[in-house]
Amino acid sequence: MNIKDYFAFTRGEKRGAVVLILLIVLLIVAQFLTPFFKENIQTDFSEYENAINEFEKEIANRSKTNQFPTKLFPFNPNTISDTEWKQLGFKDWQIKTINNYKAKGGNWKTKNDVAKIYGVDSSHFEALKPYILLPDNIEYNTSKKSEKENLTITLFEFNPNTISKSQWKKLGFKDWQIKTIFNYKTKGGNWKTKADVAKIYGLSEEHYQKLEPYILLPTKKENTYKSPKKDFNKKVDINTANAKELTNLKGIYSEKYAAIIIKHRDKLGGFSSKEQLLEVWNMNRETYNGFVNQIVIGKYEPIKININTASASQLQSHPYIDWKTANAIYKYRKANGKYKSVDDVKKIHLISPELYRKIAPYLKIK
Numbered sequence: 001m002n003i004k005d006y007f008a009f010t011r012g013e014k015r016g017a018v019v020l021i022l023l024i025v026l027l028i029v030a031q032f033l034t035p036f037f038k039e040n041i042q043t044d045f046s047e048y049e050n051a052i053n054e055f056e057k058e059i060a061n062r063s064k065t066n067q068f069p070t071k072l073f074p075f076n077p078n079t080i081s082d083t084e085w086k087q088l089g090f091k092d093w094q095i096k097t098i099n100n101y102k103a104k105g106g107n108w109k110t111k112n113d114v115a116k117i118y119g120v121d122s123s124h125f126e127a128l129k130p131y132i133l134l135p136d137n138i139e140y141n142t143s144k145k146s147e148k149e150n151l152t153i154t155l156f157e158f159n160p161n162t163i164s165k166s167q168w169k170k171l172g173f174k175d176w177q178i179k180t181i182f183n184y185k186t187k188g189g190n191w192k193t194k195a196d197v198a199k200i201y202g203l204s205e206e207h208y209q210k211l212e213p214y215i216l217l218p219t220k221k222e223n224t225y226k227s228p229k230k231d232f233n234k235k236v237d238i239n240t241a242n243a244k245e246l247t248n249l250k251g252i253y254s255e256k257y258a259a260i261i262i263k264h265r266d267k268l269g270g271f272s273s274k275e276q277l278l279e280v281w282n283m284n285r286e287t288y289n290g291f292v293n294q295i296v297i298g299k300y301e302p303i304k305i306n307i308n309t310a311s312a313s314q315l316q317s318h319p320y321i322d323w324k325t326a327n328a329i330y331k332y333r334k335a336n337g338k339y340k341s342v343d344d345v346k347k348i349h350l351i352s353p354e355l356y357r358k359i360a361p362y363l364k365i366k
Contacts, residue, residue, distance in 0.1 A: 076133040077108045088128060094119045110134055153207075159216045160191045171211060177202045193217055232294065238277065239270050239300040249291035257282075267319050269303030272361035304364040307345065308338045320359045325350050339365050 071087040077098075080088075085095045097118050108114055111132045115125040153172035160181075163171075168178045180201055191197050194215045198208045232250040238261075246258035264280045265271055274295050278288055305315060307329055315326035328350045333339060342363045345351055351359075 072127070072131050074131050074133055077114055078102075089124060090117075091119070108134060109138055111136055153210060155210065155214055157214045157216055160197055161185075172207060173200075174202065191217060194219055232291070234294065235296050236291075236294050237296050237298045237300075238274070239265065239297060249294055251287040251290045264319075269318070269362055270300055271297060272302050273297070302361050304362050306365065307342070307363050308333065308365050318359070318362060320355070320362070325355070341365060 073084075073087075075084060075088065082095050082099070085098065086092075090098070094117065111129055111134050113134070114120070114128065114132055115122075154170040156167075156170075158167060158171065165178050165182065168181060169175075173181070177200065194212055194217050197203070197211065197215055197217070198205075230248055230250075232248075234248050236245060236249055238246075243255040243258035243262060246252055246261055247255055252258055252261070260282075261277070261280050268276065271277070274292060274297065277283060277295070278285065305318060307315070310330075312323070312326045312330040315321050315329055316323050321329075325348075328348045329345060332345075332348050339345065342360055342365060345359075345363065346353075346356055
């Protein structure tokens with residue numbers, strides 16, 4: 001093969017080479033011609049420069065003591081106009097903030113409140129302070145006319161539970177106090193001792209001391225209730241006893257608490273052992289030990305759940321079986337067929353020997 005064959009081009013290849021060279025030349029020329037067609041636009045920063053100059057000028061002015069563009073005059077900040085705020089040296093944005101505050105019900109009660117206006121520095125406030133027509137502090141008028149001067153009392157023996165409104169008035173009570181007293185009585189309230197009368201709203205100690213000798217009530221509440229004696233040797237079947245019968249257990253004094261025991265018994269389906277009473281809300285070992293010898297579990301069969309027919313939700317309804325355990329019992333039956341005995345649930349890894357001991361009395365297969 002001749003070496004010239006390596007440098008020979010076909011007609012199509014020659015045309016392609018020419019076009020490529022022309023493109024390269026055009027790109028080089030365009031690079032030099034571009035600046036002549038580009039419009040040279042300059043950004044005008046004068047507006048920003050003016051704003052910056054004004055800002056710097058304001059800072060410089062504020063650094064000088066009492067150099068504020070203000071016209072000082074006595075003023076009440078709650079009533080002056082926007083123009084007057086401006087004369088006092090406030091900027092437009094501050095005045096806008098002030099008006100927003102007033103529109104929402106805001107006002108100024110003391111001179112120091114004005115110092116809290118946004119953007120007011122200490123030197124500006126000190127220049128304005130002598131001209132603010134507000135007090136330095138809020139003064140509360142506590143010098144009310146002494147009630148002793150107006151209190152006219154006619155003393156007589158009385159029972160607060162039976163006297164009339166006019167009699168309360170003779171005893172020196174105000175109309176609003178009498179209204180409160182009768183509202184209290186309307187709701188079933190009454191006074192059992194003299195000390196109870198002292199709790200009437202608005203009754204001063206001095207006023208009560210004047211009334212106390214005339215109140216036809218005992219000084220102390222007499223305890224007439226005598227707790228009935230109970231036989232704490234009496235046996236109680238915890239699966240059949242009602243709330244009143246359960247109060248015969250030593251330490252169970254209230255039928256309300258006895259009802260809590262019954263509620264737990266119903267959730268379980270009946271007690272299978274005495275120790276289950278320790279699971280009842282607020283039952284402590286000391287109370288349990290006090291009545292354990294009174295407890296009996298008679299011939300009572302707890303309510304049982306059929307593990308061969310129950311759904312996971314039905315199994316979970318028992319207090320001892322959570323959702324995971326209920327689901328495991330259900331799935332084991334689906335995978336292996338019906339249980340042949342209650343003992344088969346021991347094969348489920350979630351059921352420990354302790355849990356099995358608790359739930360076994362409440363399970364059945366038929």
